[in-house]
Structure formats: structure tokens, C-alpha cells
Amino acid sequence: MYDPKSMKAEEFINHEEILDTLKYAEKNKHNKELIASLIEKARLCKGLSHREAAVLLECDIDELNQEMFKLAKEIKQKIYGNRIVMFAPLYLSNYCVNGCVYCPYHAKNKHICRKKLTQEQVREETIALQDMGHKRLALEAGEDPVNNPIEYILECIDTIYSIKHKNGAIRRVNVNIAATTVENYKRLKDAGIGTYILFQETYHKENYEQLHPTGPKHNYAYHTEAMDRAMQGGIDDVGLGVLYGLNLYRYDFVGLLMHAEHLEAVFGVGPHTISVPRICPADDIDVGDFSNAISDDIFKKIVAVIRIAVPYTGMIVSTRESEASRKAALELGVSQISGASSTSVGGYVEKEPEEENTAQFDRSDTRTLDEVVNWLLELGYIPSFCTACYREGRTGDRFMSLAKTGAIANCCQPNALMTLKEYLVDYASDETRKNGERVIAEELEKIPAEKVRNIAREYISEIEGGKRDFRF
Numbered sequence: 001m002y003d004p005k006s007m008k009a010e011e012f013i014n015h016e017e018i019l020d021t022l023k024y025a026e027k028n029k030h031n032k033e034l035i036a037s038l039i040e041k042a043r044l045c046k047g048l049s050h051r052e053a054a055v056l057l058e059c060d061i062d063e064l065n066q067e068m069f070k071l072a073k074e075i076k077q078k079i080y081g082n083r084i085v086m087f088a089p090l091y092l093s094n095y096c097v098n099g100c101v102y103c104p105y106h107a108k109n110k111h112i113c114r115k116k117l118t119q120e121q122v123r124e125e126t127i128a129l130q131d132m133g134h135k136r137l138a139l140e141a142g143e144d145p146v147n148n149p150i151e152y153i154l155e156c157i158d159t160i161y162s163i164k165h166k167n168g169a170i171r172r173v174n175v176n177i178a179a180t181t182v183e184n185y186k187r188l189k190d191a192g193i194g195t196y197i198l199f200q201e202t203y204h205k206e207n208y209e210q211l212h213p214t215g216p217k218h219n220y221a222y223h224t225e226a227m228d229r230a231m232q233g234g235i236d237d238v239g240l241g242v243l244y245g246l247n248l249y250r251y252d253f254v255g256l257l258m259h260a261e262h263l264e265a266v267f268g269v270g271p272h273t274i275s276v277p278r279i280c281p282a283d284d285i286d287v288g289d290f291s292n293a294i295s296d297d298i299f300k301k302i303v304a305v306i307r308i309a310v311p312y313t314g315m316i317v318s319t320r321e322s323e324a325s326r327k328a329a330l331e332l333g334v335s336q337i338s339g340a341s342s343t344s345v346g347g348y349v350e351k352e353p354e355e356e357n358t359a360q361f362d363r364s365d366t367r368t369l370d371e372v373v374n375w376l377l378e379l380g381y382i383p384s385f386c387t388a389c390y391r392e393g394r395t396g397d398r399f400m401s402l403a404k405t406g407a408i409a410n411c412c413q414p415n416a417l418m419t420l421k422e423y424l425v426d427y428a429s430d431e432t433r434k435n436g437e438r439v440i441a442e443e444l445e446k447i448p449a450e451k452v453r454n455i456a457r458e459y460i461s462e463i464e465g466g467k468r469d470f471r472f
């Protein structure tokens with residue numbers, strides 16, 4: 001039985017409910033009246049149910065699809081303004097005991113070079129990331145209780161937070177590691193992590209089990225219920241995602257929204273972020289082997305409908321996507337992107353030789369951080385290195401209620417501009433700096449409260465004078 005409040009994976013992600021939803025969406029995909037009414041409902045920024053969103057995803061009436069794209073843009077603008085949060089992944093270890101068929105770190109891959117960073121290497125990688133200007137990381141590691149136990153991850157987090165190189169600092173460490181116990185989630189929370197990210201890969205249980213034939217990740221329920229344990233362990237910012245291309249995208253899209261509804265129903269707070277990765281080529285992984293790989297048009301539609309259906313959730317695209325695809329996704333709802341990512345273990349300090357390739361996937365966007373920042377500025381966005389909400393305790397439902405009342409504009413906008421200013425002073429090229437100063441001057445005027453605007457202006461001039469780390 002479908003029950004969003006159940007703590008059992010197969011009840012809150014219910015196969016029959018997904019199939020019924022897909023039938024309902026198929027039946028109504030030409031129902032102009034219903035679709036138009038759903039678009040109107042979504043305009044209120046209160047989100048849509050998985051059934052309603054599935055109808056929008058299925059709709060193939062061009063004029064209504066254009067309407068959805070327009071609305072996704074409007075919602076994004078209303079909630080996020082022009083701000084785009086920047087981050088980088090940091091790969092700690094590619095040792096892994098699982099058998100995921102789409103990932104080159106799978107245990108049966110005997111030719112991939114296995115690496116695990118020492119604390120000294122973590123230090124060097126962190127400094128390299130700080131020297132680019134990054135303030136927010138997503139830690140990545142394979143699942144291996146011997147090589148990458150929780151103690152190793154915790155030690156790495158401590159090392160990262162302890163390093164202050166020149167004006168650099170990593171101020172928020174998000175963590176993307178395998179499903180674990182409530183006790184371990186508590187330890188991650190105590191170590192000061194931001195978001196706990198775990199991709200479901202696919203919500204289709206049977207396919208999930210085939211795609212994860214061996215290792216602890218084979219256990220569908222344990223993996224699917226991980227966010228509940230993370231919440232029970234005190235982590236109230238969690239990040240969802242499926243790997244589009246593994247299974248029928250429609251099915252996973254509905255499963256993802258049901259997962260968000262479940263978190264909302266049980267914990268009163270939906271996912272902090274949703275990522276939209278697509279299957280990518282990598283070491284022994286050929287995208288051609290995955291017949292469910294999705295086109296650019298479907299990708300854009302998914303991004304737009306997620307934005308409409310879950311308006312307050314941050315949306316992330318990585319360097320899996322090309323510059324053109326990232327541009328389209330930014331217009332339709334994405335609010336966070338990675339920049340200058342290395343998807344290899346130890347790839348920031350030194351480019352690894354071909355024969356030592358440890359990359360989890362091949363990047364489509366290989367630009368430097370300065371190039372990405374300048375590109376965003378030229379597109380009219382504010383690249384933001386802000387980490388204030390989490391450091392001020394605005395997480396979980398506290399963050400969501402601020403976002404829902406729009407009050408976040410008086411925090412996010414000045415924080416984005418102040419952290420951009422830090423970037424411009426400490427790391428930017430002349431051209432980026434020129435563009436950034438122009439954007440700061442324009443965007444300062446958009447801070448709604450006069451008092452906040454004046455304080456932000458003052459702080460920005462103090463940053464020019466050498467002070468750092470102001471926040472609202």
C-alpha cells in the first residue's frame with residue numbers, strides 16, 4: 001500500500017502507485033484544461049504532487065510546454081533571483097566494494113588505479129581548491145568499510161575545515177558517501193557537515209537490484225531509507241537525485257517526487273537539494289550500453305518540471321553537463337553548479353597521467369573556475385560562494401520557512417554579493433573582476449531592505465580593505 005508517511009521503502013516509494021501515476025499521466029497528456037490548471041496551480045509556488053507533476057512531464061503540447069518553461073524561469077527568479085551557488089567535488093578515495101554497473105569504481109574493475117588520499121594529500125587538495133576560490137565542497141568516496149571507514153571520512157572533514165591558506169577557507173563540507181547508520185549520521189552531523197547527499201540511482205526496485213548486483217548497496221530498502229536515518233541522526237539538509245539513464249526516466253521522476261513528499265510528510269522538511277545527473281562515459285562505462293539514456297530535450301523538461309513541482313529546493317548540475325546544457329538548465333531552475341571540478345582522486349594538485357586515470361566520470365565542462373564565474377556574470381547571474389545559512393543554523397525547516405516567506409532575499413542577496421566580492425578581490429582575473437564589480441553595483445540595489453542594503457555596501461568596502469567572512 002502506498003503511504004508517504006511509512007518508514008518502509010516499498011510503501012513510500014510504491015511501485016503500483018508509480019505505475020498508476022504513469023497511466024494517469026499518459027491518459028491526460030493531451031488534456032489541455034487539466035494541464036493549464038496545473039500550470040496555474042504551480043504559479044502559486046506551493047508545489048505540485050507527483051501525479052500532477054507527472055502529467056506536466058508527459059504533456060507534449062508545445063504551447064503548454066513553453067508555458068511551463070516560462071513558469072519554471074519565473075519561479076526560479078522569484079526564489080533565487082540571479083544567484084547561482086558554486087561548489088566543487090573532492091574525491092577522497094575510489095576504493096569500493098560495490099558492483100554498480102554504471103560506475104568505474106565498481107569492485108570488479110581490476111585495471112582502474114585505486115587511490116585514497118592521505119591527510120597530507122587532503123590538505124594539498126584543499127589548498128588547491130581554496131586557491132581557486134572555492135568555499136563549498138562535496139566530498140565523494142566509494143563504499144569500503146576497510147579503506148574508507150567513517151573514521152577516515154570524519155578525519156578528512158576535520159582536516160579540510162582546519163586549513164586556512166592565505167584568505168582561503170572551506171566553509172561548508174557536504175558529504176556524498178554510502179548509506180550508513182543513524183549513529184554514523186550523527187557523527188557526520190557533529191563533524192559539521194552541510195548537506196548529506198545520496199543519489200538513489202533508480203527507484204525501480206528490480207532494476208536497482210540488477211544495477212547493483214553485489215555489495216551492501218544491493219540492499220534497496222537500506223539505500224532508499226538512508227535519508228530517514230540521516231534525518232534521525234540530526235542531518236536536516238539532505239540531497240536527493242537519480243542517475244537519469246539507468247531506468248525509464250518517467251518512473252524515476254515520479255519516484256523522486258514521492259521521496260520528496262515522504263520527507264515532507266514524515267519530517268516536515270523536503271530535500272534541501274535535488275541533483276539531476278545523467279549517465280556519462282567513464283573508464284569501462286559506455287553510455288551506449290544504457291538504452292534509457294535521455295535526450296537534451298527530456299533533460300530540460302525534467303529540470304523545468306522539478307523546479308515547478310518542488311519550488312524551494314536547490315537544484316544542482318555538475319560538470320557532467322556541457323556548457324550549453326548547463327546554460328539551459330540554469331535558465332530553467334538550476335541554482336547550484338560545480339566549477340573546475342576534478343572527478344579524480346587527487347586531481348586538483350596534479351593532473352594524473354593517462355594510465356593512472358581514477359575519474360568517476362568524464363567531464364563535459366572543463367573550464368577553469370574563473371572562466372565559469374565570468375561566464376555566469378556575462379549571462380547576468382551572481383556567482384555566489386555563500387555558506388551562511390548553514391553556519392547561522394538556518395537549516396532544515398528553518399531554511400525552508402525563510403525561503404517560503406521570501407525573507408531569504410534579505411540574507412541571500414547580500415551574502416552572495418559579499419562572497420562574490422571576496423572572490424573578485426582574492427582570485428579573479430582582471431576581466432572577471434571588471435564584470436563582477438558591475439554586477440555587484442547593479443545587484444546591491446535589489447536588496448529589499450534599505451538597512452540591509454547599506455550594511456552590505458559597508459561590508460563590501462571593508463572586504464576591499466582586507467576584511468573577510470561577513471554574513472547575514
Ligand code: SF4
Nearest residue numbers: 096098100103106142
Ligand atoms: S557508485 Fe558509489 S558505490 Fe557504486 S561503484 Fe561507484 S563508488 Fe562504488
